[in-house]
Amino acid sequence: MSSLEIKNIDKFYGATQALFDVSLNIEMGEFVTLLGPSGSGKTTLLKILAGFEPVSSGTILMNGRDISLLSPEKRNFGLVFQGYALFPHMTVHDNIAYPLKVRRVAKDEINERVTAILDLVQLGKFAGRYPAELSGGQQQRVALARALVFKPDLLLLDEPMSALDKKLRVDLQEELRDIHRTLGTTFINVTHDQEEAMHMSDRIAVMNHGRIAQFDTAFNLYRRPDTRFVADFVGKSNILSGEVAQEGDTAMFRANGVAVPLAEAPTMLDAELMIRPEDSTVEVEAVNDGRIYLPGKVLSSTYSGDRALYSLAMDMGENFIVYGSARAGIHADGAQVQMAFAPGDCTLLRKSNG
Incomplete structure (x- = not known):
């Protein structure tokens, strides 16, 4: 049974619709990321999952139980916010212990759980410090520990690393992934950072204009995107617009005088062909080696040591x-x-405006 089923969620703010028939099945213990540009609906969906926003229509099932109308405190979800929301007047220990005290857990068990979670996030020696005495990365780990200490059914993360510098973000991504593997708790993360999503997630839901554009593994999103939007948003891509037609025994993509044979493809009056930058090369002249050659000129180049763009x-x-x-x-x-580029390295896209 899926740990979380999101079924046909619509969300309206007055006459404005923010989510359109959103459905996702998230398996027990998965690390799922909601990825998309600003205004795509990912934060709205997270707020609905947390119980901060009501659904306009649709249902949310947790282990088969409808939780759509439950208040946030009754959902047993952990939350890590972008700004961490730590209590400045409490020590690290007391910040982490707070959700256990609210739940009236015995004092000895509180100390045991706080000590264990501090060790997990590698902050054991900081238990007596206050948030202002910690770095941004340490504060993030305290917020994570506080959200996990009461053993939530699911952890929601709202861009928790967006305020950190790149190197620290990369380090914490690895730590967060390790924590997820250790605990086995279902994680749902929101971000607009494609690299972060691909590095940490089991599956990624790419959102655009309030809809799920594609829900898949990082590999499939990158190598087998469904639409131009996904191809453009997840990594760099070159895209040709044309059509596919069966010519004898071969399916052929044609665009602006370019003909690319395809191993197998349906006939499509309108189609798009994606070529990733790393699947093509820059050559001085064309040769007969089975690849497609397109003439052009260099506008600019960027050198990065191991390669040039x-x-x-x-x-x-x-x-x-x-x-x-x-x-x-x-x-x-x-x-x-x-x-x-080799024809076999291209990906045929379903043409879409979204």
Whole structure:
């Protein structure tokens, strides 16, 4: 049985609809991330799960039980906010102990649980300090410990690392993933950071304009996106708009004079073909090696040691980005080059406005 079933959720604010028929099945112990740009509906959905916002229609089931109308305190969910919301006048120990005291847990058990969770988040020696005496990363871990100490059925995280610098975010992502593996609690995280979502999550729900664009693993979102929006939002991509038609025994994608044979594809009057920057190369001239070659020129390049990122103006009228080897030097701006890619490395997208 899924630990959480979100079924056909709609949310209105007056005449404005913020969520459209949102449905997700989240398995017991999964780490799921709600990913999307500002205004996509991910925070609204999190607030509904927490009980801070009522649904306009639809249901939320926790282990088969309808919790749609339950107040936040009756849902037994842990919450970690973007601003941590620690009590400044309480020590680390007392901040973490607070939800246990509210639940009237015995004092000895409180001390035992707080000590155990402090060890888990590697803050045992900071128990007597106050929040103002901690770094941002330490405060984040205190907030996480407080949200987990009462053994919630599910943990909700609202962009908890957005205020931290990049290196600390990366370190804490790894720690959070380790904690999740240790406890086995279901985690639902909200972020607009694609790398964070891909690094930590078992599955990711990509949201756009209040809808679920795709709910899948990081690998499938990156290598097999359903739509142009997902392809563009999750990583860098080059996309050609054209059509697919069966030509003899071969399905062929055609766009602006470019013909790309496809191993297998349905006939589509309107289609899009995605080529990831790392699946193509920059060559001086075209050769007969089974790849597709598109002529163009270098607009600019960025060198990062192990590779170069080229911005290319293609003769067919598109601007593409391509990763290239930097071992033999960098192609100069304005140089005439060929972008090369193998047909098997392309992904056919279902054309969509969303």
